[in-house]
Amino acid sequence: MSSPATPPAGAALAGRAGWPGRGTRLAGFVESAPGVLLDELRSMLAGQGLPVAVDPPAPNTARAGGTAGLPAALGWAASGLMWLTGPPGRPPLVPDGPVLGRAEAAARLFTELSRQLGRAVRPDVATLLGGRAALLGLHRRGTWSANGSCRLLPAADGWIAVNLARPHDVDAVDALVGALGDQIGLVSADPCLHPVEQAWTALSAAVAARPAADVVDIARLLAIPAGELDGPRRPRPVRTLPIRVSRPTGVSRSTRDSRPTGVSRRTRATRATSSAPTSSLIGAAAGVGAEPPLVIDLSAMWAGPLCAHLLGEAGMRVVKVESVHRPDGARRGDPEFYDWLHAGHESVALDFTTPGGRAMLRRLVERADVVIESSRPRALAQLGLDAAELVAARPGRTWVSITGYGRAYAGAHPGPDPVAFGDDAAVAGGLVAWDRSGGDTASPVFCGDAIADPLTGLFAALAAAASVLGGGGHLLDVAMRDVAAWVAAPPDQGMDPPDGEVDPTGPVPWTVTGCDRDGWTVHQAGRTQRVLPPRPPQVGTGARETGRARAAASGTDTRAVVDALCLG
Numbered sequence: 001m002s003s004p005a006t007p008p009a010g011a012a013l014a015g016r017a018g019w020p021g022r023g024t025r026l027a028g029f030v031e032s033a034p035g036v037l038l039d040e041l042r043s044m045l046a047g048q049g050l051p052v053a054v055d056p057p058a059p060n061t062a063r064a065g066g067t068a069g070l071p072a073a074l075g076w077a078a079s080g081l082m083w084l085t086g087p088p089g090r091p092p093l094v095p096d097g098p099v100l101g102r103a104e105a106a107a108r109l110f111t112e113l114s115r116q117l118g119r120a121v122r123p124d125v126a127t128l129l130g131g132r133a134a135l136l137g138l139h140r141r142g143t144w145s146a147n148g149s150c151r152l153l154p155a156a157d158g159w160i161a162v163n164l165a166r167p168h169d170v171d172a173v174d175a176l177v178g179a180l181g182d183q184i185g186l187v188s189a190d191p192c193l194h195p196v197e198q199a200w201t202a203l204s205a206a207v208a209a210r211p212a213a214d215v216v217d218i219a220r221l222l223a224i225p226a227g228e229l230d231g232p233r234r235p236r237p238v239r240t241l242p243i244r245v246s247r248p249t250g251v252s253r254s255t256r257d258s259r260p261t262g263v264s265r266r267t268r269a270t271r272a273t274s275s276a277p278t279s280s281l282i283g284a285a286a287g288v289g290a291e292p293p294l295v296i297d298l299s300a301m302w303a304g305p306l307c308a309h310l311l312g313e314a315g316m317r318v319v320k321v322e323s324v325h326r327p328d329g330a331r332r333g334d335p336e337f338y339d340w341l342h343a344g345h346e347s348v349a350l351d352f353t354t355p356g357g358r359a360m361l362r363r364l365v366e367r368a369d370v371v372i373e374s375s376r377p378r379a380l381a382q383l384g385l386d387a388a389e390l391v392a393a394r395p396g397r398t399w400v401s402i403t404g405y406g407r408a409y410a411g412a413h414p415g416p417d418p419v420a421f422g423d424d425a426a427v428a429g430g431l432v433a434w435d436r437s438g439g440d441t442a443s444p445v446f447c448g449d450a451i452a453d454p455l456t457g458l459f460a461a462l463a464a465a466a467s468v469l470g471g472g473g474h475l476l477d478v479a480m481r482d483v484a485a486w487v488a489a490p491p492d493q494g495m496d497p498p499d500g501e502v503d504p505t506g507p508v509p510w511t512v513t514g515c516d517r518d519g520w521t522v523h524q525a526g527r528t529q530r531v532l533p534p535r536p537p538q539v540g541t542g543a544r545e546t547g548r549a550r551a552a553a554s555g556t557d558t559r560a561v562v563d564a565l566c567l568g
Contacts, residue, residue, distance in 0.1 A: 075100050077520075078529050084139070085448060087140070093435060103129065123310060128457070138534075140446075153203070154208060161226065163421050169223075176206075236482065240475065243473060293317065293369040296367075299373055299374035309340070321350065343539065347551075347552035360567065361383060369397060371397070373400070373402070378417070396472035402479075402480070425484055426451050433445050453480065456483045
């Protein structure tokens with residue numbers, strides 16, 4: 001891990017710069033950025049064997065509340081994300097990197113690829129990133145996440161994010177505090193406090209005296225989601241992991257890059273019956289009347305289901321598969337949020353504890369054109385699934401692996417795979433804003449609501465669509481931390497800020513006026529924009545696939561799917 005992140009001398013607040021020396025360049029860059037941001041994204045995808053040689057449609061600037069084409073701060077204010085960024089009672093803040101610009105670039109590329117798949121989808125980035133907050137009525141809370149489960153804590157040499165989202169996490173704090181050397185631990189906490197607040201009080205005190213990396217390492221051993229705030233960098237948000245796979249006849253890597261849309265994949269017809277596809281993907285994309293690509297969604301919570309939602313909107317058939325004993329935890333949350341992500345998808349529930357249940361799971365996966373999962377490889381192995389083996393078993397299959405830090409990270413670091421949620425993963429990727437209202441001391445604050453989750457869902461859907469249209473055969477490694485770092489990187493190609501301070505007092509090209517009671521307004525480039533609340537999604541748009549405007553109850557379609565795919 002790099003040296004502890006320290007806030008740039010001109011961290012964002014009205015009248016202060018972003019990264020030193022960049023403040024006066026930021027407005028001009030962001031206004032002219034769409035082409036640059038598209039090019040860098042296409043270059044990244046091509047480097048991973050996912051070329052996107054298309055010209056995406058222009059952004060839709062006519063949409064009410066649209067953010068495309070607006071200067072940095074005005075777009076952030078219009079998106080609803082500024083509403084969620086900054087300390088309460090003080091001016092809302094803007095992150096340094098072109099976060100919206102990079103997300104819009106991904107959305108525009110996905111629009112063009114989805115058109116080739118058969119149904120053009122124009123993702124509304126502001127709704128994707130702020131939709132849950134709108135449904136839950138969330139507000140900005142500074143060093144507390146919008147939903148309250150994650151907090152930014154100062155360590156001896158930097159900042160960390162710790163997420164106590166589950167009862168297990170709260171229960172494990174006493175062990176974490178003890179391992180950090182605090183012999184008093186929770187025993188000294190105020191007994192009048194709620195147990196969760198007792199945990200935070202003890203943890204904050206213990207963390208302050210220890211190096212950030214040490215705290216994160218111990219937290220991960222206890223399966224507590226935690227991340228160290230990292231400095232600016234540019235990892236790849238999507239990696240294609242090596243797979244030994246025979247590609248469809250006539251579709252080599254060299255020819256695939258320039259292959260026109262609509263090239264048939266009927267050469268796959270000779271596959272074994274047990275893994276026969278349900279569709280001809282490129283034929284479907286060309287409107288040949290084949291069955292739509294089959295997506296088996298094994299993921300849970302947010303990033304994976306959002307990826308599945310976007311692919312479903314593009315015309316793919318999505319089957320969500322859950323354990324009868326441990327269904328998706330998001331079912332216990334806001335029902336409208338769950339419906340937004342899952343309406344129109346079929347639901348299969350299996351007993352993974354039985355040989356028959358695991359065998360049926362494997363048969364479903366073997367029939368899939370696209371598999372989405374958010375499990376650690378060790379957990380998949382316990383179910384008898386090996387992603388690399390299953391991709392290699394049939395040319396054309398695409399496997400999307402979504403985790404907090406990625407398969408590549410887990411393979412390079414001993415110990416348990418880190419657990420991550422959207423807020424702590426965003427911090428680990430450096431996706432924060434900086435609050436300088438305290439004078440010379442700047443503090444990081446959360447951006448948006450668990451923003452690494454929806455960003456990852458969008459980028460994963462883009463990569464999956466590119467893979468399908470390119471012939472498949474990819475194991476896609478999508479890490480929430482790396483997606484956050486990609487969009488958060490400063491706008492000069494992600495290089496680290498220069499050594500030493502350069503123009504530390506240069507002004508940002510915008511100001512913010514107002515108050516919480518009357519609202520806030522951003523002034524930039526002779527224009528103004530009210531800071532708008534996040535806007536809710538349209539729930540039930542997937543009803544055209546199944547006739548259901550709401551998500552199916554767990555297991556509703558198990559028998560129908562098994563019969564339709566001849567798996568019984």
